[in-house]
Amino acid sequence: MKFGPLPPREAIGAMAAHSLRLPGITIKKGASITAEDADKLDAAGVAQVTAVRLEPGDVAEDEAAARLAQATAGEGVRIDPPFTGRANLFAKHAGVLEVDRAAIDRINMIDEAITFATLEQFKPVVAGEMIATVKIITYAISEGRLAQAEAVARGVTGAVRIAPYMLSRIGVISTLTNALKPTIVDKTLKILDKRIAPAGATVVSEARALHETGALARELEQIAHGDAELIIVFGASAVSDRRDVIPAAITAVGGRIDHFGMPVDPGNLLLVGHIGDKPVIGAPGCARSPKENGFDWILHRMLAGLPVTRTDIMGLGVGGLLMEIVSRPQPRSGEESAEDDEA
Template identity: 30%
Template sequence: MKSVRVEDAIGMILCHDITKIVPGEFKGRAFKKGHIIKEEDIKELLSIGKEHIYVWEAKEGMLHENDAAIRLKDLVCGTGLEFGEIKEGKINFIAKKDGLLKIDKEELLKINMLGDIIVSTIHNNTPVKKGEIVGATRVIPLVIDEEKIIEAEKIVKKGIINIEEIKSKKVFMITTGSEVYHGRIKDAFGPAVKKKLEYYGCELVNQTILPDDKDKIVAEIKRALKEGAEMIVCTGGMSVDPDDVTPTAIKECGADLVSYGAPVLPGAMFLLSYYGDTPILGLPGCVMYSKRTVFDLVLPRVLADEKLTMRDLALYGHGGFCLDCKVCTFPHCSFGKGE
């Protein structure tokens, strides 16, 4: 490409998009890459501050920003994504369906360490809706050495960004607490948990209310498993009080304990275990009254069939403190995004 005065560019091919900005009124593309400059374009180009423009002068081994962006798109895009129109060397990645955004952060770092090309995303493990923009890629210079793109294609694993399906599971809920069982207080767990499950299309098959009796809780967990529960949620009895036996019951039913406790506030007394591939969650009392808790962080990942580890939970320590904002914007906030 070469730079020429706009007055001398008539008949030449524009090699980049040109943006027009009218403060408070308009920002968008005024001229598209590939446009052949006409005499009537000169006044408009000058009015938006362009006295010189780049016109295409093809050189072997160099790629225009838009052509390079297409190559990057093919490298970055995984499953569940579509992409927008290329503008000024930038392509937006758009969720093709509702789901859980998964970012390969190591591969993302690799590509951004190469220089001259960038990939930017929203946070990993964010639940997203169909049509939501989740990231973009852009080439920094107007033309780039093709070797840079070839290098990226060699060292970076394909599919940096993916949308995983959040599945609608059959959920059994076991609410423990002698005070609820005997009718001394009204159950508040059921409505709170049901609302969050229904948001993801889950079916709450059954809710059983039991006293703080370890053997009865163990028997109910086993019954739920036998009846085909795809996830079991145990609520209440999660503290260290003598009467709170839910954690012990979960362990004794034969489940493999991942963690009792998570570095998340609200939600420190959370328990995660698996009976085979069936997740069994122990939810602390905060789920009844706090807008957002550890349950909101873990639920979409569990529903996406991600088998969480102790490390996954430990990583929530950075960013796991909810600010309890007056206007909640979760998941588009810092809560649970530090890992």
């Protein structure tokens, strides 16, 4: 690709590198410079115009953006027609965004003209939401560099893809103490309904039990043998140890604890486990708030049927410091809060 200043007559047939506006003449960026344009530029006393000419082996920006977007788009992704060197990728349906970060990083390192940006990995998305954009920042890129980027993209199974929601039936158990108002439990369930609505999920079983291992175990066993595909336990007091009430009740019915704790705040006291093949979440206290917290990150992955391992959870620390929530005023300040186990 040739780029640089040319006399108007020599620029005929080339693209204008920048928009040019003068009395009686307007040439838009990227437009082909015509003989008439050259005459007007000469008449206006313009000695040079910055122009672009493609050479053999160059791929124009729109074609390059479209090709690279096509190479990276996986399941559940659609691509809009390119414009000004940009191709945008959108979610075809609701789900959780999966991104092969290593592949995207490699693509971005191939040439400075290639830029590929995505939303955050594992972000819940809705149908029609933009999830990524490819922008070729020069007017063209060499076929060799583009082919290199396409090869990286095709070396993985959909560098950008949408995991559709798979689980839709939720079982919920709330444990109770004398200090916990029933209205708090009711409010928590309403907030959960709003949380899972974008995934098309609903609560199919709801129970309440004393915050005691035996009472909770009985409710867990009953819900685990029902239609629920995912079980959530909202404790009157959040889990503070693997031997606490919620994990003890899970193991009492033959379940297992996969992991306790996460480096996301709010959300530190989250617990994940299984009873048979059904995942169980011991919700942290912050899950009672409608504001984003660590519970959201794990909940939506599970609703999409994605595995959540200890390694997955413990890799969330960078970016895991979230905003404070109203229900727990400034707990990081060191001052005593009304409920010190809501994390």
